[in-house]
Amino acid sequence: xxxxxxxxxxxxxxxxxxxxxGALVASRAQLDLVGFIFFATLxxxxxxxxxxxxxxxxxxFWVGQPELILLTSGxxxxxxFTAxxxxxxxxxxxxxxxxxxxxxxxxxxxxxxQAGVSPVVVVAMGVVTGTFGGLIRDVVxxxxxxxxxxxxxxxxxxxxxxxxxxxxxxxxxxxxVALIFCGLVVMALRAGSLLLGWSLPTYRARPPRADKxxx
Amino acid sequence: xxxxxxxxxxxxxxxxxxxxxGALVASRAQLDLVGFIFFATLxxxxxxxxxxxxxxxxxxFWVGQPELILLTSGxxxxxxFTAxxxxxxxxxxxxxxxxxxxxxxxxxxxxxxQAGVSPVVVVAMGVVTGTFGGLIRDVVxxxxxxxxxxxxxxxxxxxxxxxxxxxxxxxxxxxxVALIFCGLVVMALRAGSLLLGWSLPTYRARPPRADKxxx
Amino acid sequence: xxxxxxxxxxxxxxxxxxxxxGALVASRAQLDLVGFIFFATLxxxxxxxxxxxxxxxxxxFWVGQPELILLTSGxxxxxxFTAxxxxxxxxxxxxxxxxxxxxxxxxxxxxxxQAGVSPVVVVAMGVVTGTFGGLIRDVVxxxxxxxxxxxxxxxxxxxxxxxxxxxxxxxxxxxxVALIFCGLVVMALRAGSLLLGWSLPTYRARPPRADKxxx
Numbered sequence: 008x009x010x011x012x013x014x015x016x017x018x019x020x021x022x023x024x025x026x027x028x029g030a031l032v033a034s035r036a037q038l039d040l041v042g043f044i045f046f047a048t049l050x051x052x053x054x055x056x057x058x059x060x061x062x063x064x065x066x067x068f069w070v071g072q073p074e075l076i077l078l079t080s081g082x083x084x085x086x087x088f089t090a091x092x093x094x095x096x097x098x099x100x101x102x103x104x105x106x107x108x109x110x111x112x113x114x115x116x117x118x119x120x121q122a123g124v125s126p127v128v129v130v131a132m133g134v135v136t137g138t139f140g141g142l143i144r145d146v147v148x149x150x151x152x153x154x155x156x157x158x159x160x161x162x163x164x165x166x167x168x169x170x171x172x173x174x175x176x177x178x179x180x181x182x183x184v185a186l187i188f189c190g191l192v193v194m195a196l197r198a199g200s201l202l203l204g205w206s207l208p209t210y211r212a213r214p215p216r217a218d219k220x221x222x
Numbered sequence: 223x224x225x226x227x228x229x230x231x232x233x234x235x236x237x238x239x240x241x242x243x244g245a246l247v248a249s250r251a252q253l254d255l256v257g258f259i260f261f262a263t264l265x266x267x268x269x270x271x272x273x274x275x276x277x278x279x280x281x282x283f284w285v286g287q288p289e290l291i292l293l294t295s296g297x298x299x300x301x302x303f304t305a306x307x308x309x310x311x312x313x314x315x316x317x318x319x320x321x322x323x324x325x326x327x328x329x330x331x332x333x334x335x336q337a338g339v340s341p342v343v344v345v346a347m348g349v350v351t352g353t354f355g356g357l358i359r360d361v362v363x364x365x366x367x368x369x370x371x372x373x374x375x376x377x378x379x380x381x382x383x384x385x386x387x388x389x390x391x392x393x394x395x396x397x398x399v400a401l402i403f404c405g406l407v408v409m410a411l412r413a414g415s416l417l418l419g420w421s422l423p424t425y426r427a428r429p430p431r432a433d434k435x436x437x
Numbered sequence: 438x439x440x441x442x443x444x445x446x447x448x449x450x451x452x453x454x455x456x457x458x459g460a461l462v463a464s465r466a467q468l469d470l471v472g473f474i475f476f477a478t479l480x481x482x483x484x485x486x487x488x489x490x491x492x493x494x495x496x497x498f499w500v501g502q503p504e505l506i507l508l509t510s511g512x513x514x515x516x517x518f519t520a521x522x523x524x525x526x527x528x529x530x531x532x533x534x535x536x537x538x539x540x541x542x543x544x545x546x547x548x549x550x551q552a553g554v555s556p557v558v559v560v561a562m563g564v565v566t567g568t569f570g571g572l573i574r575d576v577v578x579x580x581x582x583x584x585x586x587x588x589x590x591x592x593x594x595x596x597x598x599x600x601x602x603x604x605x606x607x608x609x610x611x612x613x614v615a616l617i618f619c620g621l622v623v624m625a626l627r628a629g630s631l632l633l634g635w636s637l638p639t640y641r642a643r644p645p646r647a648d649k650x651x652x
Contacts, residue, residue, distance in 0.1 A: 033425070034425045036370050036372070037372050037424050037425050037426055038369075038370070038372065038424060038425065039375075039378060039421065039422035039423060039424045039425075040422060040423075041377050041378040041381050041422065042369065042377055042378070042424075043425070044381075045349070045353075045369060045377045045381075048346070056276065060275055060490055061486065061497050061500065062500070063495070063496060063497070063500075065278070066278060067276050067278070069343075070276065070277070070278075070339060070343055073339075073340040073341075073342035073343050074342075076342045076343070076346055077342065087425060090425065124500060124503075125503040126503075127503035127504075127506045127507065128499075128500055128503050128506070131478070131506055134475070138475075142577060146361060146576060146577065147357060147361065147367055147369065147370075148370070149366065149367070149370060151579065152577055152579070154468075154472065154475060154577065155466050155468070155577075155578070155579060157466070157467050157468065160469075162471050162472055162475045163469060163471040163472070166471045166474075166475075206469065207469035207470060207471065208469060208470075209467050209468060209469045209472075210463070210464045210467050210468065210469075210473070210517060210520065211467055248640070249640045251585050251587070252587050252639050252640050252641055253584075253585070253587065253639060253640065254590075254593060254636065254637035254638060254639045254640075255637060255638075256592050256593040256596050256637065257584065257592055257593070257639075258640070259596075260564070260568075260584060260592045260596075263561070271491065275490055280493070281493060282491050282493070284558075285491065285492070285493075285554060285558055288554075288555040288556075288557035288558050289557075291557045291558070291561055292557065302640060305640065361576060362572060362576065362582055362584065362585075363585070364581065364582070364585060
């Protein structure tokens with residue numbers, strides 16, 4: 008694989024898999040097929056859109072590649088007709104989201120590296136590309152944002168992978184190899200959290216607030 | 223009407239009518255007059271702002287036309303002093319929103335056509351311009367986003383109108399006429415849904431989740 | 438102080454203090470240290486990012502100043518280890534947010550003035566820079582947005598300060614002095630509201646809706 012091919016490939020994969028999670032959220036909200044397409048597209052391209060806006064790229068990645076919208080729409084149609092086959096759509100969302108995170112973080116970091124920004128911004132763009140599609144999906148879909156799930160590695164998984172990419176490139180590893188490592192680190196941290204309960208100490212000074220109006 | 227006048231006119235109308243819905247949400251939240259202006263402006267210009275950012279236009283449409291902010295502020299003042307005259311402010315929001323959707327979708331599609339993007343992106347920009355102002359209004363105002371209302375044509379109405387515009391232009395209809403048809407399609411689908419119960423089949427595999435924390 | 442130094446200084450202060458409020462929201466959600474960094478950064482740079490996108494500046498302010506991300510991360514670490522020392526973290530958030538608002542509004546207005554936009558847009562950019570970081574923090578953090586708190590001057594404080602800046606510059610006051618006045622007006626209005634109950638008349642036609650699904 009040529010180095011120039013990896014990042015677009017990761018971007019495509021992230022768009023597709025995030026689109027599946029968006030369509031699954033639409034299924035939880037019992038929307039119609041166009042609602043599925045809306046959520047699939049919003050989730051699939053959301054993170055990369057915010058990244059491209061922040062990096063001030065000449066064009067948002069999907070505006071010049073409209074086939075990406077067809078891809079997210081196809082993912083929506085697929086889910087609309089097959090989601091009932093899965094016992095727990097929520098578990099499916101969580102695992103597809105984990106996979107999408109694992110490809111979106113290196114995609115975002117790779118595009119930031121191409122843009123020539125500082126390592127701190129590379130890490131930030133990896134995290135933004137990885138987390139914002141799901142964040143927009145959850146906020147619009149009235150779900151609890153995954154970034155708020157206590158005792159799980161989520162932002163931390165994205166952050167760990169993005170830092171790994173920057174460090175490995177810093178010590179001389181070829182960029183494509185470092186980006187693949189980055190994705191593996193994200194997946195390992197996220198899967199370890201979901202399967203083995205890996206977590207970082209959380210802040211715990213008093214019981215969580217009961218609800219948003221109780222203060 | 224010259225072709226060059228229609229799109230700005232639609233944009234103005236969309237800003238004004240969405241602003242009215244934003245002010246009505248502010249009335250439901252019992253805010254003060256400045257809160258009304260905030261919500262009216264956010265809702266009035268939200269969709270077009272996201273569209274202009276994605277299309278990477280030289281300037282966001284309202285930055286060069288500050289009178290639009292005065293328009294949304296005027297709408298807010300009007301609603302602040304008259305909203306109590308209406309029996310159901312929620313019904314009023316729904317119908318004004320339907321009208322705003324019907325002018326915002328062709329406005330967004332028209333601007334995307336001027337930008338020369340592909341038909342798929344034209345449809346996406348119609349939907350974004352139509353739905354995002356109301357989406358931002360509902361998320362910030364702590365209302366259930368209209369895109370989540372089950373069994374109603376909302377995104378579907380926007381989508382149907384935008385597709386109609388692209389198809390009609392594709393078969394040779396003059397652009398302004400096609401955009402007017404686009405708006406009529408949006409309004410017909412939305413009104414048919416609200417008055418006659420038109421809907422597409424929705425996904426229905428199991429009862430909806432009870433609340434966002436119950437998983 | 439040279440005139441050219443004031444605006445960056447206000448921007449730095451706003452980023453730092455908003456970051457503290459973001460980390461405190463992360464503490465209320467009982468996140469881990471990376472979750473604190475995520476919320477601190479999102480809140481610290483959110484308002485200025487939206488402002489820079491709307492003004493179409495060549496680069497988002499923090500992309501060229503990655504030390505700002507280190508600043509928000511440092512704020513997060515500080516809060517992670519000290520938040521338990523405060524009796525009411527919510528009161529602390531409210532007051533830090535008030536201070537951040539008081540520096541972010543003049544920072545946003547100052548940058549808009551440098552961009553040469555019309556006075557109406559200067560006011561809008563002051564309000565956006567002041568309120569959007571906290572708005573994003575509250576929406577993502579599942580808190581009730583401060584813009585919805587009834588009977589408090591919040592958007593109104595930001596608006597009052599921004600209008601004061603534009604008027605004072607319009608009558609010939611040197612820009613840096615006017616921006617300092619702007620910040621004092623914001624703080625006076627917000628503090629007066631919190632301590633003395635200052636408010637504007639709110640819209641009150643019927644009791645507030647019980648919840649977002651009850652219509």
